[in-house]
Amino acid sequence: MASGSSGSATGNPRNKVALKPGHSLMDWIRLGNSGKDLTGVGGVPISVTREQLAEHKTPDDAWLCIRGVVYNVTHYMDFHPGGCEELMRGVGKDATALFNQVHAWVNYQTILQKCIVGRLHSEEFTLPISPPKKTSSLTVSSNNRSKSSVDWSQQLESFTLLFNLKTSSPQVQILFNEPDSLLCRVNENSSDSRVTSIKLEGKITWPADILINSLTGKSTIQLKLRKKKKALWKEFGAIIEVENSSNEDGDEFWPTEITSINKQTHDSYLITLKDTKNVYNHINVGQHLLIKQEIKGEEVIRPYTPVPKLTYQKPTTGKPIWRSTSQEVNLLIKCYDLGKMSSWLCSQRRGSTVMISSPKGSFNTDMFTKTITEVYLFAAGTGITPMLSVVDWLLKSQSVLKIRLLYFNKTRKDIILEDKLDQLASEESRFSVEHILSEPSSEWIGRRGHVSLDLLQEVLPKHGDDIPRSDFVCICGPRPFTAMVEKWLKEHLGYTSENYYSFSGQ
Numbered sequence: 001m002a003s004g005s006s007g008s009a010t011g012n013p014r015n016k017v018a019l020k021p022g023h024s025l026m027d028w029i030r031l032g033n034s035g036k037d038l039t040g041v042g043g044v045p046i047s048v049t050r051e052q053l054a055e056h057k058t059p060d061d062a063w064l065c066i067r068g069v070v071y072n073v074t075h076y077m078d079f080h081p082g083g084c085e086e087l088m089r090g091v092g093k094d095a096t097a098l099f100n101q102v103h104a105w106v107n108y109q110t111i112l113q114k115c116i117v118g119r120l121h122s123e124e125f126t127l128p129i130s131p132p133k134k135t136s137s138l139t140v141s142s143n144n145r146s147k148s149s150v151d152w153s154q155q156l157e158s159f160t161l162l163f164n165l166k167t168s169s170p171q172v173q174i175l176f177n178e179p180d181s182l183l184c185r186v187n188e189n190s191s192d193s194r195v196t197s198i199k200l201e202g203k204i205t206w207p208a209d210i211l212i213n214s215l216t217g218k219s220t221i222q223l224k225l226r227k228k229k230k231a232l233w234k235e236f237g238a239i240i241e242v243e244n245s246s247n248e249d250g251d252e253f254w255p256t257e258i259t260s261i262n263k264q265t266h267d268s269y270l271i272t273l274k275d276t277k278n279v280y281n282h283i284n285v286g287q288h289l290l291i292k293q294e295i296k297g298e299e300v301i302r303p304y305t306p307v308p309k310l311t312y313q314k315p316t317t318g319k320p321i322w323r324s325t326s327q328e329v330n331l332l333i334k335c336y337d338l339g340k341m342s343s344w345l346c347s348q349r350r351g352s353t354v355m356i357s358s359p360k361g362s363f364n365t366d367m368f369t370k371t372i373t374e375v376y377l378f379a380a381g382t383g384i385t386p387m388l389s390v391v392d393w394l395l396k397s398q399s400v401l402k403i404r405l406l407y408f409n410k411t412r413k414d415i416i417l418e419d420k421l422d423q424l425a426s427e428e429s430r431f432s433v434e435h436i437l438s439e440p441s442s443e444w445i446g447r448r449g450h451v452s453l454d455l456l457q458e459v460l461p462k463h464g465d466d467i468p469r470s471d472f473v474c475i476c477g478p479r480p481f482t483a484m485v486e487k488w489l490k491e492h493l494g495y496t497s498e499n500y501y502s503f504s505g506q
């Protein structure tokens with residue numbers, strides 16, 4: 001490490017220390033471009049508390065904060081022209097005043113651009129406010145100054161907004177108005193109609209990258225926007241929180257384009273849709289969308305539950321993955337001859353436009369509290385669709401030890417994704433599936449019949465009255481199917497609404 005300088009900084013070159021060979025500014029720039037992670041946090045900016053900042057205060061683990069941004073200066077130690085000892089004076093704290101006192105002219109943003117850990121989190125952080133925008137869908141809230149919990153950080157080529165929410169099923173809708181404005185509906189529940197309107201300091205491009213990290217009872221949402229021009233912005237821009245007064249009863253629909261359509265069974269199709277507008281609607285586990293279409297002069301609206309990508313990948317690191325906001329929506333559609341919407345959808349081709357609504361539904365993964373260790377899923381026909389995203393989520397969250405799916409169909413050819421479900425069961429020891437057919441052929445060796453109280457009693461865990469349940473039941477299928485299972489659970493098996501959920505939007 002370079003020897004330190006005890007002299008105070010005056011701009012006098014004599015205060016500079018002799019840097020070790022290979023530690024010039026050019027060498028530093030080369031190191032920054034080498035692909036090495038100088039941030040120590042994987043390059044994804046995080047929100048840093050003062051306590052966390054104070055923990056990184058040694059030469060081999062050194063963070064400091066200047067003007068609200070936290071930098072990891074560990075690797076810069078030996079490159080600092082003022083020496084390691086001087087730099088150590090600012091480590092583990094907000095070094096803004098010290099930095100300004102020593103050499104306010106130093107372009108630290110450029111030198112440390114590859115070392116950004118994130119923004120210093122502060123409850124009291126108030127962003128500059130712009131005059132309210134006059135947009136028909138917005139009415140401005142009564143307070144003319146608004147405090148926002150939106151946090152942000154930037155790098156030369158991107159700008160990241162960070163929201164922290166106390167739910168694992170956040171409501172997230174982002175609308176981008178070219179070239180520099182965003183409307184963010186990022187709320188803890190669907191009844192909260194708050195909208196954050198943001199006018200950014202500079203122009204950005206769309207789509208953006210989004211990372212939604214949901215754990216039981218909390219989630220963080222990071223939106224990484226690419227700047228049109230590489231530059232460090234002095235300000236965030238302007239932000240105002242507003243109440244969304246319109247569209248409370250009505251539904252908004254967005255145009256999407258069919259990018260693929262593939263037959264799954266004799267009468268079901270997997271249709272993939274892609275957003276065509278600058279909008280991102282986050283679809284939570286178990287939520288459904290409405291599809292609207294004028295068919296033979298009549299407006300038809302039907303609910304469909306998106307399914308996860310059917311190529312299941314075993315979660316490896318548990319590290320959240322950034323996704324593009326130009327999301328794909330996969331729908332499994334069963335084509336009924338008399339179904340106006342389903343037969344219209346199944347007759348479409350790639351490139352056709354489909355109008356979809358924002359996601360809806362009251363299912364919330366917070367229902368799987370930490371005490372739930374077993375989940376039983378009763379699905380009939382296309383009632384499998386919400387179960388697929390539930391299974392996907394449960395397998396990623398580590399707390400549930402047993403996931404048992406009972407899937408009811410008429411005949412074997414009606415079973416949607418039979419191979420995929422069986423394959424998943426063979427790869428994931430926590431998941432099992434049983435196919436139950438009401439009109440099987442004579443070769444069928446599996447279980448036969450309809451759902452019944454006897455079957456529920458056989459499958460579901462017994463429990464004493466005074467012990468809280470550690471199992472949860474989800475039901476989805478035609479209305480008589482869900483109504484019957486619900487009745488048995490409540491009236492015969494002692495379940496309360498805390499331990500089961502019926503999907504009804506199908």
Ligand code: HEM
Nearest residue numbers: 009010011015016081082086087089090095099102108111
């Ligand atoms: C906050 C604690 C810091 C202290 C106490 C400190 C102190 C010093 C001192 C004593 C010098 C030598 C003399 C001088 O030019 O005035 C110096 C030079 C320098 N420091 Fe720092 N420094 C700090 C942080 C940083 C940071 C975070 C950077 C990041 C990029 C930085 C970049 C430089 C550069 C580029 C020079 C050479 C300036 C020139 O040639 O004019 N310093 N620093």
